[in-house]
Amino acid sequence: MVNDTAYSDDLRLALSLADASDRISMERFRSNDLKIDNKPDMTHVTEADLAVERSIRDTLAEERPEDAVHGEEYADAEGTSGRRWVLDPIDGTADYVRGNPVWGTLIALFDENDRPVVGVASAPALGKRWWAVKGGGAFAGPTEGHKGEVERLHVSDVSSVSDAFVSISALSTWKRYGKVDAVVELLDDAWRERAYGDFYHYCLLAEGALDVAAECVVSLWDLAPLAVIVEEAGGRFTDLKGNPGPAGGTALATNGNLHDELLKRVGL
Structure with missing residues (x-):
């Protein structure tokens, strides 16, 4: 579900990027020969992290060439539009490495005032995805290949x-x-x-x-x-x-x- 807002096309693109990312990350998840390295801060980076971010960047270079890109694994790409995409190819890499299903790809778009206006969090091993666009509400639904209904999200009313x-x-x-x-x-x-x-x-x-x-x-x-x-x-x-x-x-x-x-x- 994509509500009609000023950023609807950007959300559709982000959801498409998430679909492609899910396919890449799931192909290597729980693989016996997954390549794992340590970064200077001693956190893990896998071949899947790199492949997912590279795939997203390649698509953004074609679809949104004027937008900047900031991601965890590669140097920033400069832009001229004032907008910026922010990427975490696999959030929860430690879980990914250990075979736990709680990890996901995070994709966001920031507007010219550096405010997040589009957000997608996709967790293919859980079969679930969450997304939102500024002014259009927040939603959750199944990832590609999984069954389920799309639901609009709302926080609790707990007050204590x-x-x-x-x-x-x-x-x-x-x-x-x-x-x-x-x-x-x-x-x-x-x-x-x-x-x-x-x-x-x-x-x-x-x-x-x-x-x-x-x-x-x-x-x-x-x-x-x-x-x-x-x-x-x-x-x-x-x-x-x-x-x-x-x-x-x-x-x-x-x-x-x-x-x-x-x-x-x-x-x-």
Whole structure:
């Protein structure tokens, strides 16, 4: 489903890019001879990461040659339009390497004011995809070759931490900000705590299945499409200082009702 907005054609392109990416990544998933290297920061990069990003870039060079491209695995491509595509070819590479199905390709378009206006998160091993366009709502549906209905997304209406499902990144990452005690206290107060991580907990939040998702060590490409998906589902997306958008190096997403309290409790 693609609602008619100023960015409808861009969303259609992003969904097509996701289809092609899913085919590439699934072909190598759980392969016994998958090539894996370590980057300078000691995180994994696989041949699938590189192939997916290369495929997306090649298509964008043909379909949107005036747009800039910023991705995890290759140098930035400059543009003249003022618009920018932001890519994470496989978000959750560690899961991909271990054969866990919770990984996905993230594709976002930023407008001339550097705001995310199109977002797609596609998780082919789960058979599910989430997408949104600014002003057109957020949706979820099956990936190519899977059955299921397309549904419009909306965050929950939970208004108390004691009733909330809260998902965070690894506690070890909160040490650098001295926030472990505050996070543990939050989790103790919540109804349920989880650590889904990566793209997945933001998508669950947009579905109304979670109420809070927070990370304190994260890059723009990890968050770019998720911000517009959460916001179009009625939620709120900022960094841990309360600055809106996905560019702050940290992230806090909520259903909106809980956001101010969460910033007070675990914000920076």
